[in-house]
Amino acid sequence: MFENFKVPKDLIPTDPRFGVGPSLIPTEAVEKLAKTGHELLGTSHRREAVRNVVKEMQEGLRSYFHLPADYEVVIGNGGATLLWDMIGLGLVEKSPYHFVCGEFSDKWFRANKNIPWLTPEAKKVDFGQGINPTDMPGHDLIACTLNETSTGVMLSELPQVGPNTLLAIDATSGAGQIPIDFKKSDLYYFSPQKVFASEGGFYVAIMSPKAIERAQKIEKDHSRFVPESFKWSHAIENSRQNQTYNTPAISTIFFLNEQVKLMNKLGEDQVVKEAKRKAALLYEWATEKSYLSPFVAEEKFRSQAVATIDLSEKFKADDLASCLRAQGIVYDIDSYRKLGRNQFRISMFHNVSYENLEKLTKIISLAVESSV
Numbered sequence: 001m002f003e004n005f006k007v008p009k010d011l012i013p014t015d016p017r018f019g020v021g022p023s024l025i026p027t028e029a030v031e032k033l034a035k036t037g038h039e040l041l042g043t044s045h046r047r048e049a050v051r052n053v054v055k056e057m058q059e060g061l062r063s064y065f066h067l068p069a070d071y072e073v074v075i076g077n078g079g080a081t082l083l084w085d086m087i088g089l090g091l092v093e094k095s096p097y098h099f100v101c102g103e104f105s106d107k108w109f110r111a112n113k114n115i116p117w118l119t120p121e122a123k124k125v126d127f128g129q130g131i132n133p134t135d136m137p138g139h140d141l142i143a144c145t146l147n148e149t150s151t152g153v154m155l156s157e158l159p160q161v162g163p164n165t166l167l168a169i170d171a172t173s174g175a176g177q178i179p180i181d182f183k184k185s186d187l188y189y190f191s192p193q194k195v196f197a198s199e200g201g202f203y204v205a206i207m208s209p210k211a212i213e214r215a216q217k218i219e220k221d222h223s224r225f226v227p228e229s230f231k232w233s234h235a236i237e238n239s240r241q242n243q244t245y246n247t248p249a250i251s252t253i254f255f256l257n258e259q260v261k262l263m264n265k266l267g268e269d270q271v272v273k274e275a276k277r278k279a280a281l282l283y284e285w286a287t288e289k290s291y292l293s294p295f296v297a298e299e300k301f302r303s304q305a306v307a308t309i310d311l312s313e314k315f316k317a318d319d320l321a322s323c324l325r326a327q328g329i330v331y332d333i334d335s336y337r338k339l340g341r342n343q344f345r346i347s348m349f350h351n352v353s354y355e356n357l358e359k360l361t362k363i364i365s366l367a368v369e370s371s372v
């Protein structure tokens with residue numbers, strides 16, 4: 001259908017990367033890392049040079065998010081997927097309650113279901129619908145996903161949970177662009193290969209004193225076996241020393257720090273403002289065109305980080321995505337594989353410019369309109 005479509009020169013984006021993770025890492029950051037020569041890569045992560053980068057990144061996140069002084073920026077290897085198990089093993093007492101609205105929130109729920117002594121429950125909505133978490137009496141951890149990357153649904157509200165409950169938020173693809181009130185959150189975690197433009201395999205977990213206390217209490221209860229590498233105490237103690245429990249990829253930390261510095265130059269308010277401007281561009285376009293529609297019907301749940309846009313069945317989104325990829329012009333706008341929809345999923349992350357998103361909308365419109 002789109003085999004003969006050629007993108008006009010004036011619509012070619014300056015960067016083809018529109019994927020929702022791994023996401024666009026600025027070439028300038030890569031060059032800057034190369035210029036560090038012998039000073040970082042290939043040196044010990046327990047020595048000052050690397051620990052200074054870690055410290056700058058932790059402090060940069062603290063100031064970007066305006067964290068309460070007693071919250072800690074805990075880091076480690078393994079990414080958000082590993083944290084699902086770490087949370088189940090070391091932060092949940094007995095019964096977590098999950099708010100599920102897509103593949104990632106469901107995966108977290110399933111991870112907890114695998115732990116024999118836990119009794120997780122969930123409220124699930126159809127994919128594409130929004131859901132806001134509430135406190136659930138009788139449950140000791142509320143699990144929710146700030147931005148469901150698979151469906152492009154974001155949360156619009158957070159509950160104030162009770163004194164014996166933790167609010168845990170998977171913020172993987174929303175962190176940086178969907179602001180929250182940290183005083184309500186006990187665990188806010190993300191992998192940095194999304195808005196924070198780094199590589200995968202790493203996590204940041206922002207913990208309240210209540211979450212740290214819970215982790216310590218569970219670890220003292222020796223009746224529960226927790227593998228060494230999943231222990232919160234190792235992660236917390238090492239993070240306090242600007243280190244990770246085991247060896248990290250130094251490049252990941254470097255890119256994350258560069259992105260935190262970049263975003264701190266503007267500050268969270270301005271970054272969020274830009275994100276909203278991009279979201280308005282994409283959703284207005286999708287509403288205007290007869291052959292497009294935003295997948296998420298309710299406006300307040302439409303993500304300002306990941307846009308999901310359905311295409312009329314008369315056209316094939318996958319074919320157009322492949323044709324653009326083959327020309328080296330647009331990468332990774334396919335829908336989430338397991339969702340199986342005729343859809344584009346487009347990153348509105350900080351490094352994807354408004355101008356390039358505008359070009360992308362024009363490319364898709366032109367391709368579809370000239371195919372009939």
Ligand SMILES: Cc1ncc(COP(=O)(O)O)c(C=O)c1O
Nearest residue numbers: 079080081104149170172173191
């Ligand atoms: C919302 C969400 N949670 C968790 C994950 C898993 O992250 P990782 O692959 O870094 O473990 C992803 C990955 O895309 C995600 O989007």
